[in-house]
Amino acid sequence: MLTFAQTGRSAPARRKNTDRVTDFDEIYKPLEMQKLHEQSERCAQCGVPFCQSGCPLDNNIPDWMNLAAAGQERDAWDLSAATNTLPEICGRICPQDKLCEGVCVPGQAGFGAVTIGAIETALSERAWDEGWITPIKPKQELEHSVAIVGSGPAGLAAAAMLREAGFQVEVFERADRPGGLLTYGIPSFKLEKDIVLRRTDWLDQSGVHFHLNCEVGADVQLADLRSKHGAVLLAGGVYEARRLNTPGAGEDMVVPALEYLIGANRLGFGDTVEAFSQGRLNARDKQIVVIGGGDTAMDCVRTAVRQGASKVTCLYRRNETNMPGSRQELENAREEGVEFLWLATPKAIHGKNVVPNKIKAVRMQLGAPQADGRAQPEEMPGSAFEVRADMVIAALGFSPEDLPSKFAAPDLETTKWGTLSVGRKGYETSLARVYAAGDCVRGASLVVWAIREGRDAAAQIIHNTIAKELAA
Numbered sequence: 001m002l003t004f005a006q007t008g009r010s011a012p013a014r015r016k017n018t019d020r021v022t023d024f025d026e027i028y029k030p031l032e033m034q035k036l037h038e039q040s041e042r043c044a045q046c047g048v049p050f051c052q053s054g055c056p057l058d059n060n061i062p063d064w065m066n067l068a069a070a071g072q073e074r075d076a077w078d079l080s081a082a083t084n085t086l087p088e089i090c091g092r093i094c095p096q097d098k099l100c101e102g103v104c105v106p107g108q109a110g111f112g113a114v115t116i117g118a119i120e121t122a123l124s125e126r127a128w129d130e131g132w133i134t135p136i137k138p139k140q141e142l143e144h145s146v147a148i149v150g151s152g153p154a155g156l157a158a159a160a161m162l163r164e165a166g167f168q169v170e171v172f173e174r175a176d177r178p179g180g181l182l183t184y185g186i187p188s189f190k191l192e193k194d195i196v197l198r199r200t201d202w203l204d205q206s207g208v209h210f211h212l213n214c215e216v217g218a219d220v221q222l223a224d225l226r227s228k229h230g231a232v233l234l235a236g237g238v239y240e241a242r243r244l245n246t247p248g249a250g251e252d253m254v255v256p257a258l259e260y261l262i263g264a265n266r267l268g269f270g271d272t273v274e275a276f277s278q279g280r281l282n283a284r285d286k287q288i289v290v291i292g293g294g295d296t297a298m299d300c301v302r303t304a305v306r307q308g309a310s311k312v313t314c315l316y317r318r319n320e321t322n323m324p325g326s327r328q329e330l331e332n333a334r335e336e337g338v339e340f341l342w343l344a345t346p347k348a349i350h351g352k353n354v355v356p357n358k359i360k361a362v363r364m365q366l367g368a369p370q371a372d373g374r375a376q377p378e379e380m381p382g383s384a385f386e387v388r389a390d391m392v393i394a395a396l397g398f399s400p401e402d403l404p405s406k407f408a409a410p411d412l413e414t415t416k417w418g419t420l421s422v423g424r425k426g427y428e429t430s431l432a433r434v435y436a437a438g439d440c441v442r443g444a445s446l447v448v449w450a451i452r453e454g455r456d457a458a459a460q461i462i463h464n465t466i467a468k469e470l471a472a
């Protein structure tokens with residue numbers, strides 16, 4: 001171990017930019033076994049492992065690095081899977097530069113961070129290849145049942161924990177495939193879909209019952225789930241797209257980011273997408289402008305490149321340093337030919353009857369910091385300019401739906417942001433035996449946080465159910 005000074009950081013090979021933009025396959029090649037050993041040995045085995053605190057799942061990284069370096073991959077895998085339900089997914093799509101690797105001591109010391117995410121993925125893929133991952137067989141089947149609303153990472157992580165404890169688990173999902181944003185939001189060049197479906201199949205084989213095309217609040221009511229099940233876990237994410245407020249924002253050429261990405265992911269499954277066939281969601285030969293600077297915006301620009309757009313521009317009101325998206329994704333987008341217009345914001349969209357279609361925009365400058373510590377962008381007088389845009393993709397973030405109305409549950413308390421209130425009682429909402437986890441509690445966040453909350457909420461449901469039984 002501790003070879004970080006002699007052996008350099010070696011990240012998994014990236015496919016060449018000119019090659020990877022021709023398809024929607026993942027862009028990173030898996031880390032080979034020999035590299036896995038070599039790179040694990042770089043771990044500094046810190047007495048106070050900052051990487052572990054940088055990981056929302058509190059993954060025991062130094063210990064599994066030690067085992068992996070010693071060639072004990074099975075033990076390393078067991079340890080990594082003990083705290084993470086979806087390690088092969090986190091290894092691929094966690095923004096490691098902002099989490100575990102961002103605080104890695106060799107990285108901080110200028111030697112390059114240990115490639116934690118790539119090693120986690122490689123160990124997990126080895127586990128799948130070797131058949132170490134088998135369906136969950138609870139020691140004892142219990143009569144207790146839990147209904148989970150939503151099959152994103154929060155719902156899936158909770159389902160696995162509850163099945164391990166022997167609970168009967170039913171997942172209600174309004175989409176036609178399980179996985180939430182793992183399936184329909186995140187593009188396959190970051191996360192191929194068979195990786196997600198392999199996990200949902202595993203849960204299916206583990207006895208989790210998925211009800212697809214079943215929307216709670218429409219096809220089935222929350223009240224019915226509460227009367228049928230011992231507990232309900234709400235894990236429906238956040239799906240209300242924030243809208244552009246400029247004149248012309250309602251034009252047909254303005255597309256919400258998630259509608260665009262869902263369309264692209266559906267095409268990857270071989271589905272027919274009418275709005276794509278009719279051209280509205282098809283970027284081919286068009287000049288595309290994506291508005292926003294987060295990971296969703298990065299996914300949209302890179303999808304547009306792959307669909308054959310003639311030019312892709314990203315317009316963001318702050319500067320590069322203050323963009324919320326991952327650095328790695330920015331670098332990938334740049335390499336793939338995306339142009340960035342920092343410190344710029346749209347003022348009007350001219351689509352109908354204007355040839356060529358365009359956006360009128362203005363330059364911004366950064367003013368005093370806001371309450372969240374980020375600098376407030378302000379318009380620069382006299383800085384108007386125009387950008388050609390045949391299609392505008394709005395990637396401005398997401399808010400929660402009105403869940404008390406949707407679920408006909410006026411007593412379901414929400415925060416001032418519309419997310420579900422759970423704070424006072426761990427993950428239990430204001431409704432007895434109704435819990436909540438993931439983005440619908442935290443607001444739009446990360447997969448790894450959804451997994452963490454799904455696991456913790458499941459642990460609380462298990463604890464409360466058993467405690468009640470013992471007290472009876």
Ligand SMILES: Cc1cc2nc3c(=O)[nH]c(=O)nc-3n(C[C@H](O)[C@H](O)[C@H](O)COP(=O)(O)OP(=O)(O)OC[C@H]3O[C@@H](n4cnc5c(N)ncnc54)[C@H](O)[C@@H]3O)c2cc1C
Pocket residue numbers: 093094095149150151152153154155172173174175178179180181182185186187190214215216217235236237238258261295296299437438439440444445446447448450
């Ligand atoms: C485009 C995009 C890219 C992203 N990229 C990354 C990334 O690279 N890395 C990362 O860590 N995070 C990323 N994220 C964020 C991440 O995907 C989310 O934080 C995470 O998926 C939240 O998990 P969740 O389980 O809370 O909700 P979701 O994944 O949103 O799943 C919720 C599920 O509930 C279902 N549902 C909702 N309401 C109902 C209802 N009433 N009845 C039945 N079903 C319902 C939905 O259909 C959905 O399937 C990205 C997000 C987006 C939008």
Ligand code: SF4
Pocket residue numbers: 054055056057059061084090091094096099100101116117120448
């Ligand atoms: S789950 Fe994410 S943050 Fe945690 S060790 Fe893995 S890649 Fe890093």
